[in-house]
Amino acid sequence: MPSPTYEERIKAYEGRAAAVAGVGKDPVNEPMIRHWCEAMGDTNPAYAGRHAMAPPTMLQAWTMGGLSGHTGRSEAYDELFALLDGAGYTSVVATDCEQEYLRPLRPGDEITFDALIESVSGRKTTKLGTGHFITTRMDVRAGGELAGTHRFRILKYAPAQGKPKEQPSPTDRSNPKNRSNPKNSRPRPVINRDNAGFWEGVARHQLLIQRCCGCGALRFPWLPGCNACGCLEWDTVEASGDGTVYSYVVMHHPPFPAFDPPYAVGLVELSEGVRMVSNVVGVPYDKVRIGMPVRLEFQRYDEELELPVFRPGETGESGEGGGG
Template sequence: MSDDDLFARLRSYEGCPAASGTGRYPVNTAMIGHWCEVMGHSDPGPAHGGPAAIAPPAMLQAWIMPGPAGADAPGAGRSAAYGELLALLDAAGCTAVVATDCEQEYLRPLRPGDVITFDSVIEQISPRKTTSLGTGHFVTTRTEIRANGEPAATHRFRILKYHPQPTADASRRPRPVVNRDNAGFWEGVAGSRLLLQRCTACGRLRFPWGPGCPDCGSDRWGTEEASGAGTVHSYVVVHHPPHPAFAPPYAVGLVELAEGVRMISNITGAGPADLRIGMPVELEFARAYGPGDAQQLPFFRARRQDAP
């Protein structure tokens, strides 16, 4: 299908319903108070209750947003037309999505007890655009929001459905900075050994390498080889910003070694959606800069019996 034919099909969905329904919960002081606390308002005032309490205007979308079940949650009401539109974009290779912006117009305050209903339409679909993420189409929906049947707000929400950038170029991966404080660590890596520092004054094991002990300040230390066993202490899945050496989405993990120190590394052997806090991992060394380059890096792989 040519770009012109695809765009014509996409535009045929403009004006079609996108969603409709009723907010899962009426406007209530508990959610208002929680929102204010999360946003750093130490004294939300009337938001804690009373006839004068109102919901902060920027909280508008919270009353109609579906829960973890997404489009299938009670009250979400996504239309068949919107599902068809997304499927058409997926089939065209625009499999990734990112929210780009929203616009809100407030017509009246929302007060505790208000029952929120909404109707959303597919307002506009852009021609194919090229962005730093990849090429794709911007999809704008317009939602009319009512409180107890009265017009309360208009909400426009825009996403980009795009074709992800091509495969990463490993040769462009940033190289480690080697200096006199960490040269011993990188010598160990070259020999497929993960070396940690041990303070000889107080016994503190530390990573990353440094010239002095963060506990006692001593500059006397020795090395100890890590066993390579560890668990995922935390992780993030990176979608943006793009980097030519990495193909998003990819996971960056904070691994807690069996010795008790933590280090940041890529997690391999499991997809980003399969990672879990506490997942056992094991150390491996691999060349990371393409064919013909002897430089290797330490990685952590999900243990085979735990990997999907």
């Protein structure tokens, strides 16, 4: 019987346990909730007091082992890392995480968890280098009841060597390489069940804002529940498209093939009162100013991707360059 290939060996780790019957080092407690809220600047009254709930995004915090780690850790994760290290994929970077909340956590809840290696990708080439994406899923329980799921994805990779090859200008859409080469295309937004309606609106050239059916508060970005009153029911209102630059940054580094730095990224306050991050286009990056009136438009980047961006309004300074 032939020996398994390298790809077969790493794929064999899919579905194996990464942690079994882990126990949170502390029950859900008021001091940790308070420290978290102070760090985040979150003053929601739902998170204060003995009978408060913990902010849902603290889900992973209750499972962290600190410097001394946890008991119940499986050897599978270490074995997989050793295998990848041996193949030359010695660097690691976190790429993203996803969380799903099923019930609130409250002071006194005892936390337990199990984790497994959900997927190991095939070999992928990225700007950082070539490697494999590893996704771990953790099921978090309170009193034995599933409270939420945390998915964490990393890239285990071999750093790219040497100077990257010169890329055609990503703003030159007449160059066929920019249309056909995926390395020169914009990164795609992550679309999930919580924000799918927003992107459906973008496809119709509508900028949709969530509105709570309980207290009427508008919110952006989209969330599964109201951060003012906790209501889970919502509808949408269409933004007028008028706004002002509340704050902005000018991106110089790192250079990605799909972008042409320097360019301005603005935090735009819409006339409805919510704020969103987007590119400020149609004006040199060094002419963007706080308080500048801007107007929504939808800009197409390739055959599949169209994004909301903002262009200076009638009273803003006009010009070319530096845009999205």
